[in-house]
Amino acid sequence: MSSSDDEDLQRAIAMSLGQLDCTPEDKAMPPAAIASRNRGGAPPIISSAEVTANSPNPPSNRSINEGLRRLDRRQLEAERLARQKARKHQAGPSASASSAQNDERPSKRTRTGPSVASSQAREVVDLTSPPRPSKATALSAGPHAPREKDSSIPTPPTSQSQGQAIRQILQDSLGISISNHSASASTTPSSVRITEPQYLDGAIKRTWAFGCPRDNDIKIEEVLQNHDLKSLILSTFDFDHEWFGTKVKLDMTRQLWIVGAANDDQRYEWSLAPAVYSNVELCVLDMKNGHNHGKFLIGSHPKYLRVAITTANLKGHDWGESGKMENTVFIIDLPRLPEGKKTSEDEATAFCQNLRFYLKSLNVGLSARDALLRFDWSRTRNLGFVCSLQGASIGDDGQRIGLPGLSQAIKELNLKSNRLALDYATSSLGALSRGFMKQFLTAAKGEELEATKEKYDADIKLGDLLKQFRVYFPTVDTVRASKGGEEAGGTIFLRKRWYDAPSFPKASMHDHKSTRNGILSHNKLIICRGQIGPEDEDNAGATEGKKVAWAYVGSHNFTQAAWGTLSRDKNTKTLKVNCRNNECGVIIPIFRGGASEQVGQEDKNAEEDGLPGYEVFARKMEIPFEIPGERYGNKKPWFTDG
Template sequence: MDPHHDPFDGDEEAAIRYAIALSLQDHNAHVSPSTHQKPIIELDSDENEDDDLEHGPKCPPTPKKSIQSAPGDIGKTELPTSRPMPLSLPLPSPEATSHGAQPSGFATLGLDRKKMEEERLARAAKRKAPHDDEITEPRPQRTKTNVQPDSASVTRTAHASTNAKAPLLPYPKGTVKKTWATGYPRQDDIKIEEILQKEQLELAVLSSFQWDDEWLLSKIDIKKTKLVCIAFASSEAQKEEMRANVPKDRIRFCFPSMMPAGSMHSKLQLLKFPNYLRVVIPTGNLVPYDWGETGVMENMVFLIDLPMATNPENQLTMFGQELCYFLKSSGLDESLVNSLSKYDFSETKQYRFVHTIGKSHVGEEWQRTGYCGLGRAVNSLGLATTSNVELDFVVASLGAVNTDLISAIYNAAQGDNGMKEYEKRTTSSGKKKTAQKTGLSYYSDNFRIYFPSDETVSRSRGGKNSKWWDSPTFPRDLIHDCKSVRPGLLMHTKILFARHTSHNKSQISWAYLGSANLSESAWGRLVKDRASGQPKLNCRNWECGVLIPIEGETVKPGWGAFDKKIPVPMVVPGEAYGKSNSKRPWFFLEA
C-alpha cells in the first residue's frame, strides 16, 4: 500500500474520528472503516403552520403507515459526509456494544408512533375534562446537578430571584465548561444530561457531524420533547428514507445545501425550556465518547440562558443576528428562526457568533463568514490591534495547513477582514514568495498549534497521513504537543486563544470556541471572482463557534487572563516538536 495514500481524501476530521475509533477497539479484533451511512433530518412546514420556539413545531397527524427499516448499524455510526469516504467505526460505550446490523433511522429505538398518538389523544381528552380547570401545571423545577454556575451567573440568578416574574436562569451571563469524563473527579465540568435537562426540555434544535441516535434518545424524552436535527444527507432518496423512519410529529430534519467535498461539521444546540432559551455551542458531536462516557475523550462547551423578552422593542444583538443568519442559510424553517426574536439576547452583546457557511460568498456576504467573519467579529468588539498577538490554537485534526491560512487567521485575530493576506497573495509571484518566507519566520514566534504527538497518543492507532507534514509549505515550526491537564484524556476541543504579553489593560485577550479546526475547509479561502474581479470567499464546511472576550478590572496578562472565565484545557507551554525529527504528529495511516 502506498504509505502516502489517503483514503480520506484530505478530510482531516474523518481521519481523526477513524483514528479515535481504532484506539477504542480491541487491538486484536479485526477493524475496518464502516461503509454504512446514517440518516438525518428536515423541518417541514405547511403554509398554514406557525412553527416557532415558543410553541414548538406544529406537526401533521402521525402517518398510518408502518415504519420502514433498512440494513445498517445506525446506533454507533456517523452521518454521511458529502462524498463517499470511510466513516467512523462504531465506538462502544462501557454499557453497550453494537453487535451486527440494525435497522436504520429511529425505527428500532422504541418509538411506537401508534402508542404515542394514543397517548397524545388521551392527554387532549384529559385537558377537555370538566375538572381540567382545577388542575394547575406545577412550576418546572431546575434539575439538581453537582455543577455550579460561574460567579457571574450566581449573582444574576440571585438578583432574578427578587423578581417573582423573572425565571431562574442557571447561566444568564454565559459560561464555558469542560465536558465531564468518567473516572475523573468533577471540577467545574458539565454532563450532557445537565445541559439537556430532559424533564423540562420542550424543543431541541440540534446540529452535529456525528450522531448516535440511540444514545441521544436516551438523553431526551421524545414523548415530551420535539426534535429538529440539522444534518447532512447524500441524496433526496436518503432524505425521504430518514423522514419515513421517524415519527413526524416528534422529529424533523433540516438539510443544509452542501459544497462539493464539504462537511456539515457545525455543532449547535438551541434548547427551549418553559421560561427560557438555552444556546449551546459545544466542540463535541452527539456521541457518547465526546461527552466523556468512555473516559478517553474531552471537549468543551459554551452555554448561555436567555429569558423571554419583556421589552416590546426588543432587538437582536450582533450575536443573535449572526445566529439567525447562519440558521436561515442552513435552511431552517423561517418562522422558527424568526421566533428567536421573542427572547432577550441582551446578555450576548459581549459575545460574537462566528460561523462558516458552506458555499461561495460574493458581494458583501464574504465579510460575514469564515476567517473574514472572524476578523469582523474581532473588530466589532473593539479588539482590533496592530500589536503582536500571541495565538494558541488547539485542534482535533491537522490537514493541508499552509502559510496562507496561518497568515489569514493571524490577521483575522488582529481584526483584519481577510484583505491583507488576499492582497499579498494576489501580487506577483516574486513578492508572494518573499511575503511567505518572511511570514513563516514571523509566525513561528507568535502562533502555536497544539496537536498530539505520536508519543502522547501511543495507546492509539490513528492520526493523519504524513504527506501534509512532509510538505515544504507545512508550518512544522508552529506545532506543539497537546497534552490535557487531565492526564490520559485525548482532546477533541477546538479553541483559539488570543492573548497579549503586556500589562496594558486596553489590550483584551479573547478566545474562539467552536467546531472549526485549523483548515481551509473550516475557514475558507478568499479568491478573486473571475466574473466580477472582486473578492469571493469559498467555504466547504459548515462550522460555528463563539468569540469570548476577557474583560474586567482584574484582567491579567498572558495565560492568567483566562483564569476565571475559560478553563485552559492543555498543558502550557506545549513542547515544540516540529523543528526536530524526534517527535512527529499522530499519523493513523502509519500506525
C-alpha cells in the same frame, strides 16, 4: 400568549409526521427551493421519494448511524405490501378494485407519481406549547386536509405504523432495540419540573469524562435539561441518534435535526428517521463537496432559551461516556420576554443577527428564526458569533463568513491588536501553509484581509510567524498512551502527505495534551493574547498600550475547508471567501485593560513582552490543555492514514 403568537410559533417547525412522500413538484425542485416554498420559509420536509433511481453508491458517511444505514430496503417494501394487502381485506371488494392499480407501483427510488401520503396535511408544531396528544387530530385540522374522505378508500399507513415496522426490522435483522416513545403517555403540564436559567452571562465548560473527577464540567443531560425542554434545534456532523434518543423526551420535545448528506443514498437513509422517532423533523443539507460540521443545540424552555455551541458531535464518546475523549461547550441562557414582547431587529445584538443569518442559510424557516426574538439577547452584546458556509460568498454576506467574519467580529468587540500571540488547539489539520497562517493572524488581529496567493509564502519570515503562532495537535505517542489508545484517535485527522510537504510549518507544532491524564481532546479552541500600542490607538492622546485577551469555542478546525480561501471576485473586484464546510463558533472576550493593570503573579515574562499572561483566562475559563505545550522536536503527529 396571544393567538397570533401561537400562529407564528406554530409555523416554526413543519413536522413530517404521517408524510414520508412528497409531490412531483417537490421532486423536481432543489432542497433550497423546496425550503423557500414551504410555509413560513420552513425547512424542507424530508421524503424518501427524493431518492432517485440512478444515484451513485459511494461509501456512506460516518455521520449516519449504522441502524438506518443497514436497513434492508427490500424488507421494508415487503412490509409495505403486507400492510397494503391487510388493508384491502379490511376495506372490502370495492376498495380492492379501486386500489388494484397501485399494487404494482414502483419502489420509493423510482416512484414518479404523487403518493397518497403527499395529499395529507403537514402538521405544524408550536415551538413553545406542549405537544398535541393526537397526530390524527392535527392532520385532519390542517389547512390542506381533505374535507371529506370516502370510507371505501383504505387509509394510508400512519407514521406510527411505519415506525413500528422499521423498529421491528431493526430488532429482527440487526438486533437493535428502539423503544416506541410515541406510545407512552404525554407528560402532563402539572408533572413537568420547570427549570431556571443558570448561565445568564454565559459559561465555558469542558465535557464530563467517565472516571475523572467532576470539576467545572458538564454532561449532555445537564445541557439539555430535558425536564421542560419543549423544542430543540440541533446541528451536528457525526450523529448517533439512537444514543441521543435516550437523552430527550421524544413524546414531549419537538425537534429539528440539521444534518448533511453527501449523496441521495444518505438522504434516503435520513428520511427514515421521522418514522422511527416521534416529533422529529429533518433538514438535510446537500453537502456533496464538504461537511455540515457546525455543532449547536438551541433549546426552548418555559422560562428561557438555551444556546449551546460545542466542539462535540452528538455521540456518547464525544460527551465523555467512554472516558476517553473530551470536548468543550459554550452555554448561555436567555430569559423569555413577557408575553407579547419581542426583540426588535434594531435591538438584536450582532450575535443574535449573525446566528439568525446562519440558521437562515441552513434552511431553517422564518418562523423558527423569529421565535428566537421572544427572548432577551442583551447579554450577548459582548459576544461574537462566527460562521462558515459551504460555497463562495461575496459582498455583505462574505464579510460575515469564514476569515472575514472572524476579523469583523474582533473589530465589533473592540479586540483589535497589532501584536498577537495565538494558540490554536485543533482535532483536525489541513494542508497548512505559511500564507494561510499569515491570513489567519491578520483576521485574528481584526485587520483588513487581502487575497494572498500561495506563491507569496516564501515572502513571510518563518521566525516572525512562529513567535506568534502555536498549533496544538497530538503526537502519535500521546494518542497511543491515552486511555483509548490508537482506536480512540479515529476522529483526530491529519494526512501524512500534508505534513510531509515542504510548505507545512512544522516548527509551529506543539503536542496537544489534556490536563486530564490519558484523555484525548476533540477540542477546537483558540487562545489569544494581544496588545495595541499607543501609536496605533484611535485616541492620539493615549499614553499607554491596551491589552486584550479572547477565546474561541466552536466547530472550526484549523483548515482552509473550515475558514475559507480568499480571492478576488472577477466581476465585482471585491474579496471572495470560499468555504467547503458549514461551521460555527463563539468569540468570548476575556480581558481588556491598560499596560499598568495587574494580570497575575505568574505573568512576569508576558508582562515584559507587553502581552497579558495566560492567567487572565482563569477569570472566565479553565484552559483544558497543557499550554504553552511541548514542541514536537523530533516527534511525529498522529496520522489518520498511518
